[in-house]
Amino acid sequence: MALSGLRVLELAGLAPAPLCGMILADFGARVVRVDRAPRSAVAADAQGRGKRSLALDLKRPAGAAALRRLCRGADVLVEPFRHGVMEKLGLGPEVLLQENPRLIYARLTGFGQSGKYAKSAGHDINYLALSGVLSKLGRKDENPYAPVNLLADFAGGGVMCAMGIIIALYERTKSGKGQIVDASMVEGAAYLSSFLWKSQNLGLWNRPRGENLLDSGAPFYETYKTSDGKYMAVGAIEPQFYEQLVKGLGLDSNKLPSQLSFSDWPKMKKMFASIFAQKTQTEWCSIFDSTDACVTPVLSFDDAASHQHNKQRGSFIKNDQEEISPRPAPLLSRTPAVPSFKRDPFIGEHTEEILLEYGFTKQEIAKLHSDKVIEFSKPKANL
Amino acid sequence: MALSGLRVLELAGLAPAPLCGMILADFGARVVRVDRAPRSAVAADAQGRGKRSLALDLKRPAGAAALRRLCRGADVLVEPFRHGVMEKLGLGPEVLLQENPRLIYARLTGFGQSGKYAKSAGHDINYLALSGVLSKLGRKDENPYAPVNLLADFAGGGVMCAMGIIIALYERTKSGKGQIVDASMVEGAAYLSSFLWKSQNLGLWNRPRGLGLDSNKLPSQLSFSDWPKMKKMFASIFAQKTQTEWCSIFDSTDACVTPVLSFDDAASHQHNKQRGSFIKNDQEEISPRPAPLLSRTPAVPSFKRDPFIGEHTEEILLEYGFTKQEIAKLHSDKVIEFSKPKANL
Numbered sequence: 001m002a003l004s005g006l007r008v009l010e011l012a013g014l015a016p017a018p019l020c021g022m023i024l025a026d027f028g029a030r031v032v033r034v035d036r037a038p039r040s041a042v043a044a045d046a047q048g049r050g051k052r053s054l055a056l057d058l059k060r061p062a063g064a065a066a067l068r069r070l071c072r073g074a075d076v077l078v079e080p081f082r083h084g085v086m087e088k089l090g091l092g093p094e095v096l097l098q099e100n101p102r103l104i105y106a107r108l109t110g111f112g113q114s115g116k117y118a119k120s121a122g123h124d125i126n127y128l129a130l131s132g133v134l135s136k137l138g139r140k141d142e143n144p145y146a147p148v149n150l151l152a153d154f155a156g157g158g159v160m161c162a163m164g165i166i167i168a169l170y171e172r173t174k175s176g177k178g179q180i181v182d183a184s185m186v187e188g189a190a191y192l193s194s195f196l197w198k199s200q201n202l203g204l205w206n207r208p209r210g211e212n213l214l215d216s217g218a219p220f221y222e223t224y225k226t227s228d229g230k231y232m233a234v235g236a237i238e239p240q241f242y243e244q245l246v247k248g249l250g251l252d253s254n255k256l257p258s259q260l261s262f263s264d265w266p267k268m269k270k271m272f273a274s275i276f277a278q279k280t281q282t283e284w285c286s287i288f289d290s291t292d293a294c295v296t297p298v299l300s301f302d303d304a305a306s307h308q309h310n311k312q313r314g315s316f317i318k319n320d321q322e323e324i325s326p327r328p329a330p331l332l333s334r335t336p337a338v339p340s341f342k343r344d345p346f347i348g349e350h351t352e353e354i355l356l357e358y359g360f361t362k363q364e365i366a367k368l369h370s371d372k373v374i375e376f377s378k379p380k381a382n383l
Numbered sequence: 384m385a386l387s388g389l390r391v392l393e394l395a396g397l398a399p400a401p402l403c404g405m406i407l408a409d410f411g412a413r414v415v416r417v418d419r420a421p422r423s424a425v426a427a428d429a430q431g432r433g434k435r436s437l438a439l440d441l442k443r444p445a446g447a448a449a450l451r452r453l454c455r456g457a458d459v460l461v462e463p464f465r466h467g468v469m470e471k472l473g474l475g476p477e478v479l480l481q482e483n484p485r486l487i488y489a490r491l492t493g494f495g496q497s498g499k500y501a502k503s504a505g506h507d508i509n510y511l512a513l514s515g516v517l518s519k520l521g522r523k524d525e526n527p528y529a530p531v532n533l534l535a536d537f538a539g540g541g542v543m544c545a546m547g548i549i550i551a552l553y554e555r556t557k558s559g560k561g562q563i564v565d566a567s568m569v570e571g572a573a574y575l576s577s578f579l580w581k582s583q584n585l586g587l588w589n590r591p592r593g594l595g596l597d598s599n600k601l602p603s604q605l606s607f608s609d610w611p612k613m614k615k616m617f618a619s620i621f622a623q624k625t626q627t628e629w630c631s632i633f634d635s636t637d638a639c640v641t642p643v644l645s646f647d648d649a650a651s652h653q654h655n656k657q658r659g660s661f662i663k664n665d666q667e668e669i670s671p672r673p674a675p676l677l678s679r680t681p682a683v684p685s686f687k688r689d690p691f692i693g694e695h696t697e698e699i700l701l702e703y704g705f706t707k708q709e710i711a712k713l714h715s716d717k718v719i720e721f722s723k724p725k726a727n728l
Contacts, residue, residue: 019578114657116635135643139528156538182676190661193671223527298518
């Protein structure tokens with residue numbers, strides 16, 4: 001696999017770092033999630049696919065020393081803490097990179113490693129707000145709307161950090177050296193949205209939020225409710241696609257205002273809404289499938305997994321526990337991702353096996369265990 | 384720079400492929416955008432930072448042959464067309480990978496290279512709809528709301544494709560071989576949203592859309608039935624002070640309250656200035672600094688203006704081994720275009 005042989009240590013945290021670790025695991029890296037001991041009450045990592053778990057008490061000197069030792073044998077470290085936390089544990093990048101100059105030390109935070117907010121708590125919606133991106137999202141006359149925690153936590157966080165790590169790994173094949181990856185979710189969300197900044201002089205964003213071409217202002221770039229309470233998504237921007245949309249709706253384009261007549265947009269939205277409300281989602285699909293009208297059903301999770309196109313692509317996978325989730329993207333033809341089908345690891349399930357792999361002796365492990373610096377999750381820990 | 388020495392050919396298209404090319408350029412690759420000749424009426428690439436432009440008529444056999452030759456000397460090809468288009472031009476992956484087995488052939492589309500919709504037109508909102516993700520977005524009692532074209536075109540498209548290309552480049556350092564990257568925006572948007580699928584049994588999504596995570600999540604405040612009332616209460620309180628007043632109350636606390644900044648305010652906000660999160664180019668245009676920050680070999684985004692279409696046609700062809708005579712012929716046959724006012728060959 002593409003990332004075979006790479007050893008990754010992911011310090012357990014909330015959603016962003018686990019996605020980063022899961023991507024690396026999906027593409028073949030050996031990812032160890034370092035969980036907290038004693039066990040914390042917070043919900044377990046839901047993105048634990050393909051990882052192993054080692055439970056360690058980092059606050060104990062012997063625990064921090066153990067992690068420091070693990071880092072000497074690792075390729076990548078992913079840590080999600082506010083700046084200063086790792087330094088206080090004696091595990092800052094200067095220390096670890098001196099002991100292992102090939103280490104990729106990835107730091108994934110909301111606000112970044114520097115700046116006024118670097119020590120403040122926050123969540124996706126805050127990072128998105130600070131980036132400027134949130135100001136562009138949401139319908140007219142409503143408050144800005146953050147799309148769950150997808151844009152900052154995941155797209156601008158987990159994915160962007162994974163990309164940065166792989167860029168650093170690629171660079172390391174030439175230089176032989178590691179480095180620090182400072183992944184700020186504010187910046188990641190902004191960077192992936194660069195188009196919004198760079199297209200300002202193209203006339204796409206001249207109107208207030210919710211009245212533009214791509215942010216629900218246009219009748220031909222919107223979602224509409226069907227007679228059975230489901231929705232269709234319309235994305236017919238180009239004139240030739242718009243023509244097919246109009247035809248599929250049973251309208252005569254000669255009798256309609258021109259497509260880009262902004263002042264007619266609210267009226268046209270109401271018209272389209274009343275037409276879409278007359279048929280079911282399935283009926284609309286049979287009208288619009290195999291056309292270039294850019295009209296697709298808004299699928300629920302269940303329907304997405306069973307939709308014909310997605311089934312033909314194998315876009316969704318089912319693991320051994322019958323749980324469905326998206327197949328890793330993108331598809332590499334020769335060395336694709338091979339996501340694990342096993343259940344996610346229990347916290348501390350692989351503590352002993354991992355420490356042995358990294359060169360700890362059975363005696364050292366026994367001591368750490370009796371000192372409660374590490375935890376096993378096996379019912380009978382037999383040393 | 385991290386991707387120095389890599390040669391990338393990006394076939395000009397809409398938003399997703401240009402972002403992919405821009406990311407590679409920002410991190411040091413030499414990106415050539417192959418534009419259409421004759422010039423098309425569609426808006427130019429707004430994400431042309433750091434690229435050079437070669438204008439070529441791919442529909443002419445000599446144009447397709449020129450691109451085929453360029454691909455022999457390239458590391459990465461990014462093409463945004465529906466499946467079948469490149470094949471029809473004689474530029475499909477089987478052909479190009481045989482001539483250059485080290486080539487990373489990246490295909491960035493909405494629906495992917497296979498499946499029922501593979502030949503259908505679409506846009507971000509359609510891909511998001513098909514992925515299942517759109518069904519989770521939007522306020523209570525309103526239609527699902529797509530966040531502009533950020534999730535499928537860019538996050539699940541341009542960024543995901545760039546990541547796939549770099550994974551393939553890394554793998555190539557071990558195997559010596561290229562491969563095809565089939566980047567589907569439906570799948571990219573879904574994959575980055577994996578948490579939504581995987582957290583279904585954590586009780587985060589039990590209620591109808593819009594009553595999920597609108598407020599902060601401290602355990603003592605999870606009385607769902609009170610949420611609508613609490614929102615009204617918070618709203619009336621927030622409405623009593625200005626954004627600046629609220630910032631002075633909440634800055635430097637752990638209340639997780641931040642201003643929703645406009646683009647202008649984002650660039651001048653103190654935190655963002657301290658981080659250097661926004662950059663200004665030679666034309667005084669502001670845009671986000673490339674992410675993430677690599678300490679030793681960071682991205683170095685170009686400050687020059689974006690290239691004009693066809694601005695570097697001649698220089699690029701010379702670099703890739705075409706002779707002046709060959710270039711002159713292609714030009715006189717109108718297979719290629721220069722944008723220089725005086726093309727002197």
